[in-house]
Amino acid sequence: MPGRLEPEPLPRRDFLGLSAIWSAILAFVAAALGAVRLPMPAVFPESNSRVKLGHAERFPRGSATHLSDLRIWVYHDAAGLYALSSVCTHLGCVAGRSKDGTFKCPCHGSVFDVAGKVVAGPAPKRLNPLELSLAPDGQIVVDTRRFTGAESRLKV
Numbered sequence: 001m002p003g004r005l006e007p008e009p010l011p012r013r014d015f016l017g018l019s020a021i022w023s024a025i026l027a028f029v030a031a032a033l034g035a036v037r038l039p040m041p042a043v044f045p046e047s048n049s050r051v052k053l054g055h056a057e058r059f060p061r062g063s064a065t066h067l068s069d070l071r072i073w074v075y076h077d078a079a080g081l082y083a084l085s086s087v088c089t090h091l092g093c094v095a096g097r098s099k100d101g102t103f104k105c106p107c108h109g110s111v112f113d114v115a116g117k118v119v120a121g122p123a124p125k126r127l128n129p130l131e132l133s134l135a136p137d138g139q140i141v142v143d144t145r146r147f148t149g150a151e152s153r154l155k156v
Contacts, residue, residue, distance in 0.1 A: 049143050049144045049145035049146070050141050050142070050143050050144075051070060051141065051142055051144065052135060052139045052140070052141050053067065053074065053139065053140045053141065053142055054139055054140065055138055055139055055140070056081070056138075056140060056156040058140075059074050059075075059076045059081060059140070060076060061076050061077070061078070062076065062077070063075070063076050064097075064101070066086075066097065070142065070144060071085060071086050071087055071094055072084065072085055072086060072130060072142060072144070073086055073097065074132075074140075074142075076156075077153075079153040079155075080153030080154050080155045080156060081132055081140065081153060081154040081156055082129060082132065082152060082153050082154065083129065083130040083131075083132050083142050084115075084116050084127050084128070084129055084130070085127055085128040085129075085130055085144075086103065086127065087127070087128070088105040088107075088108070088110050088123055088127070089110075089123045089124060089125045089126070089127065089128070090105065090108050090110050090121070090122050090123040090124065091107065091108060093105050093106065093107040093108065095110065095112060095127065101113075101114040102114065102119065103116070103127060105121065105123065108121060108122055108123075109121045109122070110122060110123035112126065112127050115150060116128075116129065116150070117150075126150070128147045129147060129148050129149065129150050129152060130142050130143060130144060130146065130147060130148065131143040131146040131147070131148045131152070132148075132152075132154040133154065134154070134156075140154065140156075
């Protein structure tokens, strides 16, 4: 057909310029979506802070039982049962228990004695003793959000 003109191909320089503009727009949209989502919590708190640990036979006298999924230690001494959070009170790291019974924060160097009192480091206060109670079915229940006094024991 004699009168038809073929469109000129897009010059390489124009193609690269348009690609850069569209890439910048996509990056801006992705950043804007991330900024809009930022105030929303990524993890929602547990709906129920009371957790059944089992019957008293699970914790024999003189024992120290680590429940890693709850980040607590359950002790049974002559006075009864008590639970101690292993979450460091400095910045929330999980303090590990060494062979001598002390707790050491691997991140910032806080050290706690067997009872959870601060021995060294930047932690402002002791490890939190958690409230223990008995459920109607006889199981021991820990409330991971309720702290008690250091001398509080559950008699079993």
